[in-house]
Amino acid sequence: MRRRHLDWGLAGRAVIVTGGAGAIGRAIAEGFAEAGARVAVVDRETAAAQAAAAALGGEGHEGFGADLAAIAALPDLVAAIEAQMGLCTVLCNVAGVIRRNADLLSVTEEEWDGQHAVNLKATFFLCQAFAARLIAAGRPGAIVNTTSQGWWSGGYAGSVVYNAAKGGVATMTRGLARAWAPHGIRVNALAPGLVETPMLVTPETTPEQVAALVAQIPLGRLGQPADHAGAAVFLASDLAAYVTGATLNVSGGFLMY
Template sequence: MASTIPSLFSLSGKTAIVTGGTRGIGQAMAIGLAEAGADIILVQRDESNTKTRDEIVNRIGRKAIIHVAELSDRAAVKEIIPSVVKQGWKPDILVNCAGIQRRHPSEKFPDEDWDDVINVNLTSVFTLSREFGAYLLSRDASEFPTGRRGSVINVASLLSFQGGFTVPAYAASKGGIAQLTKALSNEWMAKGINVNAIAPGYIDTDMNAALINDPNRYHSITSRIPAGRWGKPEDFKGVVIFLASDASAYVSGEIITVDGGWMGR
């Protein structure tokens, strides 16, 4: 029995594609997946930041490469799966973590910022998930003796449930991620592809710098979090490994909040 539980969470022999893996939550997720045994394909807009790849290769000892693609470019996103497959990779896991933020009062929100946020945070997630799902479904069923072909893990937000302030595009994109996760799960779970999402709460990352640097907002938010602190990127290692592994074989269409208890208050 002792060896059964670790094997449920093992990702040995698996390959994960991770967007947004250069820093913050995405970086912690990529490293966590590698620590659980997976090889990693990091989708980045350029190769200037090699920190995540280098840590995976040098410290953890897993394979890792950087695939360059601009997520706001639909054609580039569509080429990610064919390109890595042509190189001999067989991805089993897709983590859609990349995201951008724009803040303006809604009555002044610029068209270009709306388009940028929706394209990166929602459209690219659908496009890459569609291509990944099609790839998994094209493979012979004999390659998957347990019936599980792979898993898609999207990164949602508390704003999948709440509206926020001065971030209408971000809220719309993350509400869309929640519904996209459910829609894809409805079609793909019976075909062996689990689709879930992780909704981070208030996390100490660069994306939240505006809130962290506003003393009033920072203390107001912190006082409402039952855990009494903001989250850290490392808080996401366990949940992403769970959703990527056989431990979550009967879990799909879920949005798991990692928020220090915020949504329960």
Template structure:
């Protein structure tokens, strides 16, 4: 596994939860980071202080990543601040709301697709020229979900569909970008408590029922997912590309 010291990383949606945990671990591993946020500056400010306490660089910026121009501007600012880009973490996503088939409107369908897929397309397209220039190859890690593997719980039809598409996006992009020395992988988290997603959309009763079926006997944490992402990001001379690593405590096994 390659060293991350001095590597330049961009993380989307890193103001809380999994994204923030990834940024913290990238900083601890020696990276300079640029933090995208959409809701709240408190987390990014904490991350900048952490990086500066270690003698590293960090900054942050707002963007609506569903808008191609806004995404492109954020990426350009990140690359200018960092002096390039070696690592891209596509973390942004969300269920928006639980809606059953008969409740899904065209507007809701488009919103969930934009949040989970259009953001990833806009960011990755904008970052591609900088990733191609990375001297020792580059790494993209996409956030999928157990829902994309299993279909998710009732009311998550659109979300689960988009997360399944992220898995295919990852495999296809790995084939397309390999010739440029860019590896593309994904992680598919299961129940990860301590995130805005589950705080808003998962009841305690639902979480307890899910935990009861997890072989390791507990829910996951943002740090559990972040550790896997750090591995995928740091494998600079490695042979892992087009893969999805499941982080779910053994509840889903392939």
């Protein structure tokens, strides 16, 4: 029989998407649903997570409310998802927060801790809780983390603290990829660029400011949430069976190196 090269291999599999009620997370959850996966949408508010799961249509999607910064509860969260949906073999960490402060001399410990708790610490401990169950079950799986272009640039316009955490995510992704490769767990990251979501463009953002952002992007437009779905699904899928430790820029060419 002729070998098939283009099967995602995700049909029927249980996939966790954190931040799945947010802009990029919702688009990624839609991508997994289209690939036939059953999606566990995790977000801070239960109602929002459940509404996002219901909006995916089809069967088998569920919403789970959790504050990911409550680190000690993360193993119970993964166990609760597994009890409802079966063993999850894909984890996509999309939840994130930014608090811009361009006056670096005024950054507080609370600002630092708040961003690092969700963006970096929760990402690590959710990876840990997820991998623990796969390793115990002797099953392979895939993790996709979300970093940012600033993991490389260092950040701008007040995003230094945020990007210190996102740099940690990119570095940690490579370390986890090496550590868990013997267990068949691949770990990769997405690095979005300038994406038209409330995290970047607010009602106060002027057309001139948007134009200045677009001017930095070779493909000539801001990213859209949907631009990230294919990349996340690819990295999680069997099509990326030989890809681990990678950080994939999804940025219209904003960052090239």
